[in-house]
Amino acid sequence: MGSKFMKSLLVAVFSVFSFGVAMAEEGHEPAQHEAGATHEEKLDPGKIIIEHVTDAHDFHFMDIGGKAISIPLPVILYSEGKWHMFSSGNFHHGHEAHDGFFLVNDHYIQQMKAEGVDVSGLKNQQIIAVDAEGKPNASVQVYDFSMTKNVVQMLLASILLIVLMSSIAKKYAKNGPNKAPSGFQNAVEPVITFVRDEVAKPNLHGKYQRYLPFLLTVFFFILINNLFGLIPGSANVTGNLALTAVLALISFIVILFSTNKHFWGHVFWFPGVPVPVKLIMLPVELMGIFTKPFALMIRLFANMVAGHVIILSFIILIFIFGAMSKSLGYGTSPIFVGLAVFIYAIEVLVAFIQAFIFTNLTAVFIGQAFEHGDHHEGGHH
Structure with missing residues (x-):
């Protein structure tokens, strides 16, 4: 119960501070560059949201008395x-x-x-x-x-991933199967087993052990960065299109190296289909090779950005209503903060779901790359 309260309090404080920073910057810059200006700059929700979900050259937390509290990079x-x-x-x-x-x-x-x-x-x-x-x-x-905040946070997440998994691997090497897992090892083992049994085995069959290290690396890398993005003041790394594009590119390369002659035979000259239909299917099949990694890239990016945008939108609504009437702003603030907390809790779940979906789809696409050959050799069509 206490952890739920702390989580709710954390997101509420983060949301208010985030908007406070944006409002301070909105009012601060004109004062610096336009001395003597008396007009009050209008609230621009789109600009505020974009500033909070894009990359920057510092970790900026808030402004206090016109002084920025930030970590320069x-x-x-x-x-x-x-x-x-x-x-x-x-x-x-x-x-x-x-x-x-x-x-x-x-x-x-x-x-x-x-x-x-x-x-x-x-x-x-x-x-x-x-x-x-x-x-x-x-x-x-x-x-x-x-070294922008996205780069720094991604490096920190990578270091954390290496340290945690190395320590767990050392425990397995030392104790083997004779001793029950403990501590963080006990928390990670069910996740590893889940990826192996629910992602790798059903999609890759007998070749799952060959691809399991790659799938586990992708899963935990995305998961750690997703969770890091929920910490107040941090960067939403997996909400950056460049990162998701690189992850999709790596998956695309693995998929291509997993193909065989039967896969390319189905792409360029689909067997058992009339020639006119083959000519129609050829560009469709070729396009399908590239739409798979593109779908991986967009899916992860859109889902991780959406949650942050929704949370900020709810908090901004407080100030929009407050600009119309102070009593209306105070009166609606508990509702919008409650909705922001609710979305934040969902985002924790989404962090796990999106890591699973990216990993699972990657396994599906890899399996499709060589399954035609397996079926052909087994006499199945």
Whole structure:
């Protein structure tokens, strides 16, 4: 009961703090760049949500008294034959240039537009070279190898995965089957058994042991990153399309290396089908090879982003109603916070489900890559 209360309290505090950070940034930037402005900037829910689900060069938690509470990350740039390494804190959240470089934000883009500067190639959180006046210097090419929060969190998750699984493997090597598992080993063993019995064996049959290490690595890597993304102030790594694309690409390569001549025979010249139909099926079958990893990429990305967007949307509704009437804002806040807590609890379940779905679909696609050969050799069609 106590853990449920703490979880509810955690998400409520996180939600309010997250919106507070966004509101502080919304009100802070104009004060920095437009001294003397008296108008109050309107609430932009879409902008706030996008800022919270995209990558950044620091872990930004909140603003207190106009001072940002954040963890700056290393900036690593290569430009004009030189390496530049410094802390992202030197940008002061996109308010100042450093060493001839600037961290682009929405206000900077708007300011450059107002001055008639072409900003078609600029995007939020991009590091660019600027001239002495602070305007984009298109003649200088910048290669960004910075450690963003997505990269840092992914590395931390990878290290955690290696450490935990190595310690469990050492226990198995030391004790063998003679001693019952204990501690974290006892919690992980049912999950490993589940992936083996419910994912690998049904889809890969006699070849499941060959692919089980890969499937377990994919499952636990996605699961750990999904759970990390639910920690207040962390990054939603699996909600980044680049990461899900790389995971899908790795699965795609494994699938291709698992194919045999029977698989390609069914793709290019489906047996037992009239020639006119074969010509129609050929582009469909070829497209199907690429739609499988594409489906893996989009499914994981969309599901992990959706939960964060819904939680932020509920919290933003409090301030939208509060802008109409303070009493309405206070009156509806328990409802929307309760809904946010409910979605947060579902997101914990979704973290496990999406890791399972990605792993299971990967096993299904691998099984389809070589099952035609097995059926042919066994005399089955």
